[in-house]
Amino acid sequence: MNSDLLQQFRPSQVINWDDNTKRLILLGSLNDQCGILILQKKPFEKEVQQLAFDQAVQYFHNDIYTKYNCQMLSDIDCELICPANQVHIDKYSKSDSVIIEETYDMYKQSQIIQMPLDWVYNILEKKKEVENIVFENQTFLILKDYVFVNSQSLDDLHLLALPFQRDIKSLRDLNQDHVAMLEEMYTEGLKIISEKYQLESKFVKVFVHYLPSFYHFHVHFTHSSQMGQAFRDIPLLQVIQNIKLKSNYYQSQELIRPDLTYEFYKLNHNIQKIFILMQNKFVQKGISEIQKYAKALLGNKNYVQKKLAQDPDYFTKLAKGQNPKYLLIGCSDSRAPPNELTETDPGEIFIHRNIANVVNMTDLNLNCVIQYAVEHLKVHNIIIMGHTYCGGVKAAMQQDSVGGLLDLWLNNIKHVYEKNQHLVNQFENENDRVACLSSLNVREQVLNMWKNPIVQKSWEVGHPVMVHGWLFRVETGYIEELQLDENIPESLSDVFRLNFKSAQQTAQGQQSKQNDDQLALPSLNSQKFQQMQSKLVTEFRKYSNHSQDCNHQMVNQISGILQNDPHFKKENK
Ligand SMILES: [Zn+2]
Ligand SMILES: [Zn+2]
Incomplete structure (x- = not known):
C-alpha cells in the first residue's frame, strides 16, 4: 500500500495519549486540511521473540528483579483521519468522564445520532469492504471488523452485524418489530463462526454497546477471551429478552442508566465547558434549551421528506433559480415569518428582515437587497410589513436603554413616535399604542422607500415598482393592508423627487424597443407619474379587497385620525 498520504501529514499537537493501550493521537495538517493521526503500538506476535539486546540499558535492580530499557523498533499501527472536523477532534481529544443519566428525550434530541455515516453506507451499498462480508440476507449483513481482517488469530475474532435499515441508530x-431480525442476527452470526472458524458458540460473545461508538445499530461477535468494557457491553440475548418483556423498553422514560457518557454529550455540543458547568444547577435549564437545538435539524429532515413525497423533483426545480414577485421588508420577530403567513412557497418572496422593519436610508445591507430585487429580479411590488406586539416598537416608545446599538437603531422609530405622539397616546391600552405606532412606523418606512433612489429610478426606466404597507396582527393571524399607500408618493416633497438625466436619456433611446411593454414609459411629468400610481393602487385594491377578510377597525381608526391630522394634511398638499 502506498504511504503518500501518511508522508504528507505534518503533526502539530498531541491531543491524546493512553499508556495502557499504548496509544498516541496527533493533530496536524495534510495539504491544508486538518487531520488526526492515531498511533498505536501493536501487540507482540504470539511466538518466541528473536531480539537483539546489545543496546539494552539496565535501570532497575532489586533481588531477583531487573528492568531494562530496550531501544527497539516495534510495529506501529497508524490510522489517519483526514479531513478531520471539530467533532472528530473532540472525539479523539483527551477528556475526563462524568456520569450522566440519559433519558430517552435527551437521546432523541442529540445531534450525533443524526450524523450521516458514509463509511457504514459504503459497506451497505457494497462500495467498500465487500470482500469482508461473510453473510447477507434481506435485512442485514455480517462482516469482519477491520481489526480481525488484519489478524491471523482467532483471539481477535470480531464480526459486526449491520441492518440495512438506516433509522435504527442504536439500542x-x-x-418488538426488530425481535425477529435480532434473533436471526444471533443465530446466523454463531452459525457462520462455527462453520467458518470452527469456534463453538460458548466461546463467542454476542453483544451491543451502549453507548455505541457509532450510531448505526450494530451487533458485535467477539472471542470470549477478549476483554470487554463492562459498562458498555450488553448481551444481545438480554436485549431481545427486555424487548419481548416490554416493546418500548429502550424508549421508556424510566430507563435512566448512569453511564460514562461524557464523550457522547461532548460530541453533541462541541462545548467542553458545559460539562464543568453541568454541576451548577443554575445552568441546567440552559443546557436543556441547548439540546433542543437539534430539533430544528430534525424538523428539516421531516420538511424534506414531506416536500419530496408531494414532488420528487421539488428541490431540483428550486435549484434552477428564483423568480420572486415581491420584495418584503419585515420584522425579525419569530412570530412573523412572511412565507408562512402568506402561504407562499420558497422562491416567491424576496425577504429582508430587521428589528421593527425599518427602511434606513443608509443601510447598505437593505439597499443591496432593494437594488438586487428591483434591478435584477425585477419585482414590481415592495411590501413593508410591521406587526402588532412588536418588541422593537414597544421599546422605542420607552425611555429605558436597551443597549447602545439597539438604542441607536430604535432612534428610527423614536422619531416616528415623537412626530405622532398625540395620535399614539390616544389609546389607553399599551398594546393598542404599540399597534398604532407599528402602523405609523410602516407608513413612515413606506415613505422612506419611496424616497429611495433605486425605487424612484424604477419608474424612470419603465419598470414601475409599487410600495405597500402591511400590518400583521399577531393576535388574529390576519394581515391588514394599510390604506396609506396612494397618499405617500403625492406627499413626497419635491426635494426627494430625483431627476435621473442619464436614465431618462437611455430610456428614451430605447423607447421604440419597448412598445410591446404593457406599461408605457412614464414621462417625468409628475401628474402622469401620479396617475399611473393611483391606477396601480386601484388594481391592487381590487385584488386585495376581494381576497381579504380582516378586521379593519384599527386601520379605519387610524385613517380617521390621520384625515384630521394637520401635520399629515400639510404633507399631503
Ligand atoms: Zn459498538
Ligand atoms: Zn417586531
Missing part, C-alpha cells in the same frame, strides 16, 4: 430505537 434506543429497538422495539
Whole structure:
C-alpha cells in the first residue's frame, strides 16, 4: 500500500495519549486540511521473540528483579483521519468522564445520532469492504471488523452485524418489530463462526454497546477471551429478552442508566465547558434549551421528506433559480415569518428582515437587497410589513436603554413616535399604542422607500415598482393592508423627487424597443407619474379587497385620525 498520504501529514499537537493501550493521537495538517493521526503500538506476535539486546540499558535492580530499557523498533499501527472536523477532534481529544443519566428525550434530541455515516453506507451499498462480508440476507449483513481482517488469530475474532435499515441508530430505537431480525442476527452470526472458524458458540460473545461508538445499530461477535468494557457491553440475548418483556423498553422514560457518557454529550455540543458547568444547577435549564437545538435539524429532515413525497423533483426545480414577485421588508420577530403567513412557497418572496422593519436610508445591507430585487429580479411590488406586539416598537416608545446599538437603531422609530405622539397616546391600552405606532412606523418606512433612489429610478426606466404597507396582527393571524399607500408618493416633497438625466436619456433611446411593454414609459411629468400610481393602487385594491377578510377597525381608526391630522394634511398638499 502506498504511504503518500501518511508522508504528507505534518503533526502539530498531541491531543491524546493512553499508556495502557499504548496509544498516541496527533493533530496536524495534510495539504491544508486538518487531520488526526492515531498511533498505536501493536501487540507482540504470539511466538518466541528473536531480539537483539546489545543496546539494552539496565535501570532497575532489586533481588531477583531487573528492568531494562530496550531501544527497539516495534510495529506501529497508524490510522489517519483526514479531513478531520471539530467533532472528530473532540472525539479523539483527551477528556475526563462524568456520569450522566440519559433519558430517552435527551437521546432523541442529540445531534450525533443524526450524523450521516458514509463509511457504514459504503459497506451497505457494497462500495467498500465487500470482500469482508461473510453473510447477507434481506435485512442485514455480517462482516469482519477491520481489526480481525488484519489478524491471523482467532483471539481477535470480531464480526459486526449491520441492518440495512438506516433509522435504527442504536439500542434506543429497538422495539418488538426488530425481535425477529435480532434473533436471526444471533443465530446466523454463531452459525457462520462455527462453520467458518470452527469456534463453538460458548466461546463467542454476542453483544451491543451502549453507548455505541457509532450510531448505526450494530451487533458485535467477539472471542470470549477478549476483554470487554463492562459498562458498555450488553448481551444481545438480554436485549431481545427486555424487548419481548416490554416493546418500548429502550424508549421508556424510566430507563435512566448512569453511564460514562461524557464523550457522547461532548460530541453533541462541541462545548467542553458545559460539562464543568453541568454541576451548577443554575445552568441546567440552559443546557436543556441547548439540546433542543437539534430539533430544528430534525424538523428539516421531516420538511424534506414531506416536500419530496408531494414532488420528487421539488428541490431540483428550486435549484434552477428564483423568480420572486415581491420584495418584503419585515420584522425579525419569530412570530412573523412572511412565507408562512402568506402561504407562499420558497422562491416567491424576496425577504429582508430587521428589528421593527425599518427602511434606513443608509443601510447598505437593505439597499443591496432593494437594488438586487428591483434591478435584477425585477419585482414590481415592495411590501413593508410591521406587526402588532412588536418588541422593537414597544421599546422605542420607552425611555429605558436597551443597549447602545439597539438604542441607536430604535432612534428610527423614536422619531416616528415623537412626530405622532398625540395620535399614539390616544389609546389607553399599551398594546393598542404599540399597534398604532407599528402602523405609523410602516407608513413612515413606506415613505422612506419611496424616497429611495433605486425605487424612484424604477419608474424612470419603465419598470414601475409599487410600495405597500402591511400590518400583521399577531393576535388574529390576519394581515391588514394599510390604506396609506396612494397618499405617500403625492406627499413626497419635491426635494426627494430625483431627476435621473442619464436614465431618462437611455430610456428614451430605447423607447421604440419597448412598445410591446404593457406599461408605457412614464414621462417625468409628475401628474402622469401620479396617475399611473393611483391606477396601480386601484388594481391592487381590487385584488386585495376581494381576497381579504380582516378586521379593519384599527386601520379605519387610524385613517380617521390621520384625515384630521394637520401635520399629515400639510404633507399631503
Ligand atoms: Zn459498538
Ligand atoms: Zn417586531
